[in-house]
Each structure stands twice: as structure tokens, then as C-alpha cells.
Amino acid sequence: MQRRELLRSLLAGGSLAAIGACTSLPSSPKAGRVIVVGGGYGGATAAKYLRLFSDRTLDVVLIEPQASFISSPLSNRVIGGQLQLSELTVSYDGLRHEHGVHVLRDRVTGIAVDRQVISLASGKVLRYDKLVLAPGIEPMLDTIPGLAEGHATGRILQAWSAGAETVALRRQLEAMPDGGVVVITIPEAPYRCPPAPYERASLVAAYCKQFKPRSKVLVLDANQDVIAMGTLFKKAWSELYPGLLEYRNHYVLTGVDATSLTAHFDVADDVRADVLNVMAPVRAGRLAVESGLATINQRWCEVDFLTFESTLGANVHIVGDSIHSAPMMPKSGFMANAHAKVAAAAIAAQLSGQSVNAAPKLANTCYSFVSQSEAIHSAAVYGYVAEAKTFKPIQGAGGVSPARSTLEAQYADAWAHNIWADMLA
Amino acid sequence: MIRGTWLVVGALLCAGFVRIACGEAEPQADATLSATAVRALAASCAGCHGTDGHVVKGSKVPGIAGLSQDYFAMQMSAYRAGKIPSTVMQQIAKGYDERETVALGAYFAAQR
Numbered sequence: 001m002q003r004r005e006l007l008r009s010l011l012a013g014g015s016l017a018a019i020g021a022c023t024s025l026p027s028s029p030k031a032g033r034v035i036v037v038g039g040g041y042g043g044a045t046a047a048k049y050l051r052l053f054s055d056r057t058l059d060v061v062l063i064e065p066q067a068s069f070i071s072s073p074l075s076n077r078v079i080g081g082q083l084q085l086s087e088l089t090v091s092y093d094g095l096r097h098e099h100g101v102h103v104l105r106d107r108v109t110g111i112a113v114d115r116q117v118i119s120l121a122s123g124k125v126l127r128y129d130k131l132v133l134a135p136g137i138e139p140m141l142d143t144i145p146g147l148a149e150g151h152a153t154g155r156i157l158q159a160w161s162a163g164a165e166t167v168a169l170r171r172q173l174e175a176m177p178d179g180g181v182v183v184i185t186i187p188e189a190p191y192r193c194p195p196a197p198y199e200r201a202s203l204v205a206a207y208c209k210q211f212k213p214r215s216k217v218l219v220l221d222a223n224q225d226v227i228a229m230g231t232l233f234k235k236a237w238s239e240l241y242p243g244l245l246e247y248r249n250h251y252v253l254t255g256v257d258a259t260s261l262t263a264h265f266d267v268a269d270d271v272r273a274d275v276l277n278v279m280a281p282v283r284a285g286r287l288a289v290e291s292g293l294a295t296i297n298q299r300w301c302e303v304d305f306l307t308f309e310s311t312l313g314a315n316v317h318i319v320g321d322s323i324h325s326a327p328m329m330p331k332s333g334f335m336a337n338a339h340a341k342v343a344a345a346a347i348a349a350q351l352s353g354q355s356v357n358a359a360p361k362l363a364n365t366c367y368s369f370v371s372q373s374e375a376i377h378s379a380a381v382y383g384y385v386a387e388a389k390t391f392k393p394i395q396g397a398g399g400v401s402p403a404r405s406t407l408e409a410q411y412a413d414a415w416a417h418n419i420w421a422d423m424l425a
Numbered sequence: 426m427i428r429g430t431w432l433v434v435g436a437l438l439c440a441g442f443v444r445i446a447c448g449e450a451e452p453q454a455d456a457t458l459s460a461t462a463v464r465a466l467a468a469s470c471a472g473c474h475g476t477d478g479h480v481v482k483g484s485k486v487p488g489i490a491g492l493s494q495d496y497f498a499m500q501m502s503a504y505r506a507g508k509i510p511s512t513v514m515q516q517i518a519k520g521y522d523e524r525e526t527v528a529l530g531a532y533f534a535a536q537r
Contacts, residue, residue: 049468052476053461334472341468345461357462363469363520365513379513381469381520397520401512408512414485418475425476 031057032129032351039064042320042336043134044423049344051099061102075162080203094425113313135285150258172275178212180274186221187281194228199368205241220251236370284322300324308343317343326391338362367412375409376401477536490536497530
């Protein structure tokens, strides 16, 4: 309906006639120009692989407001005190210098899908042949009464995405006296990275066990049960953190009080915390929502899984956590990296007049730390099923760790460094 | 609504319960994989093993660039059959058939 008007209306100010005049980018790339918005796992991978899969013929622009990439995977280890945020931070220089990607530190203010242009906060207006959106997620703070105010004052943190809030949450834990209560609330699925809250709880418990053993970690989950690697997590909790970490299901958060650090639930009694980490419900990143592309439950973006092209906007591809995921496909950094490669291959084919790969495959391995030295994983391989127009897990493949191990912790660390290089180096 | 149901079911099952999931048979592809299809397939290995099989220095996950085609295909076959102990590779290898692993073997053998 008014989708196009909606998108067009977001194109603030800037004269479309100024395209090309206000930028140092090549004005008329031969093979085509692809603009990638968002430099996380999905966007950075898309930028690099668009260059690789087009044999460097496509002009690729990456728009990202942050100076550097910061990984959310492994950031629970910053909260647990084993890593510094700087160890999860990677420059975009590899994309610039090794792959010839134009990286602009800027923010998109409008998209006009019918004219294939975007406007930026700097005033630039850029034309694209293809647009790739990788906006990640946005916490829906307004869905929990009291949360937006509590979050604004820094009293109640969520730390869904790695950054300053990750460090702030770490500081709160450090400042907490021994004997304090850490409360972590988990929203109903789907949300970014299914095992993330359980990994966080494990690593906070590991920190408390070592430095504040009289403390308590309360994991209050809106879901019916632990939604990822439940048996492995529960075994680790009972063996490593007995009496310290307590898990409770069916805890649907209905409100918070930032002054007293109290959490209210739909049926259970109020819970008071010394550190209250509310992992709020999330939806597709702001750009996807504001441009009218997040129409599934008003939260997620629907895509054609063969190309990751939006079902609403021609030549607009969307990858990563913001999409309405295929069945049994988690929202993870690894999946975003995999989405981006399928999208990049499809775009390179489309812009050079070739047919799109009819049978793409995706692989995923999610590692989670359960202590400072041990990790577990969940893995799957997905094949595109043409009749269903979606990806499905390949039967017989995939699974979880037989047991937690130090070997998997080493693999988790190696995985992170290798995938960062796969995206950015 | 069907979509909403998948949303919830998908999230509940996404990790740890894949084995009981209702995956279909692998999609049929042509007898030979095109060069671009193999390149795309190889990119699915890069999330752990690095771009074109090149890992970072000191990586505990092994690099696979430059392995001989036969060795690569043999290892993948052995992982699939559960003959090599592993944490994750047995599970991943089962997602790729013989024809794909032979093609991947040729691809990674050509990477230097």
C-alpha cells in the first residue's frame, strides 16, 4: 500500500539531483554499485563477499556509524571479566585496503526504493543498483513499563549489542558487594542469539563463584524452558554453580522500578536485585522498522531466501538478525555471515546477468561458554528447499556437544578470530 | 497464524533439537556443480576455517587451504561415517554429500 510513500517520505531534505556530486565515489561504476548499510556480522561480510564474488567489479559502499566493528559474540566474556572490549574490536581498514570497499562513517536517514537512492546524515545522497540492509536488532524498551527510564539513567542495562553498555554492566558487577543478587531476565523467543542469556548467566556465576561467593545469580526466563542447549547448560549449572545460580522459567517481565531495582512479573512475586540486567524483547533494527520493511509481527523483515531480497522492496536485500528467520534457524552472527554470502552471490549474479544459485547451503555453529575455560556448541547445516521456498535443516546433520570441554572453548576463540577475518580482513 | 507458529517453534528448536526437526531431503542439484556454486559452497566453510580455508595465525581450528583433494574428501567421508572423533565436524560433514565434498576438495586444493 503506502509502503513506497513511507520509504520515500523518509528521504529527508537532500536534493536527489545532487547524486554523485557530493561524494568522492566513482560516479558511474560499470558493473553496478551496491550499498551495504550496517557493518556487523551480516553487513561487513556482505561488503567483502560482494567484492570477492564479483571479482572486484562491483563498486561496494559500506555505511556504518561506528568507527570499528565490535563483536557481540564473545562479549559475555567481557561481562564475566575474562576479556576487554578492545579484544573484540576490529578495524574496517581491511575492507578498505584489502578489498576496495568504500567505508563511510555515516548514518542512513532515508531510503527511496523507487528511485534507488539513500540519503545520509552527512547530507550525501547516493544511488544504488542494489541495497543490502543489515540493521541488526533494537531492544523494545517501551514494552516494559519503567524500563526506558531505568535504561536512560544507566541503572538498568540490557547489553544486547556489544559496546559501552557491555562495559557498564561489567562495572555494575564489579561494584556489587559480595552477597548481592544479580537478576538476568530473558524475553520470549525469538531474540538475538538463543544461548546468549544462558551463557551470560553462566559467566556471571563463574565470576561470582571466584570473587563474590555469597552472591546469587537469578535467571528469570519468560520461556517455558532453556531454549538452546538446555541439557548442557543445566548440567553445567548444577555441577559448577550449585546454590549460586538459580534458573526459573515462565517469568514474564511486566515492569521494572529503577529506583529500588525491582522487577515485576505477570504471576510471580516481585524480585529485588543489586544488579538488574533486563534482556528486553527485541525486533529488527530501527532502519528496517522505520522504513516499513519489518512487517512480520511488526518485528521482522520477510525475505526471499534464495536471494535475501525483501518481499516488499525490489533491489533491497536484508540479512542477519532483522529477518524473519527460516524454520529452526537461529539469529546468530554466524547465520548473518552465511546469509550475507548467499545474498552477495545472488547480487553478483543478478547484476552480471547470470542465474542465481538454485541450491544454496548455510552452516551454523554457535559456541557458548559455560565457565571461564569450558564451552559447548550447537551446529546445523541448512539446504534451500525450492518447494517450500525456505531453508531447512538437513536431516542427520547438526547437533550439540556431547559434553562441555576446554577444547570447545579453544575452538570458540578460534572461531571468533577466523570469522572476524572472514568478514573484515 | 502459520508464520507466527513457525516463529515460536523455530526459536524453540533452533539449537539442540535439530535432530528431531523435519528437514527434507537435500535439494537435488545438477550432476556437476558450477564453479560459482562451488565457490558459494566453500564460503559456508569459511565461517570457521577462514576465507578460502585460510585461518588466522595460531588458530586452533585448522586451515584447509591447500589440502590435497583426495585427503579432504577422505577426511570428510570419515567424519560423515563417524570414524574420526570430533566435537562438531561429524555433525557438519553430514550436511554435505560425496559429490559436494569432492568439489570442495578440488576448490581448497587450489587455494594457496
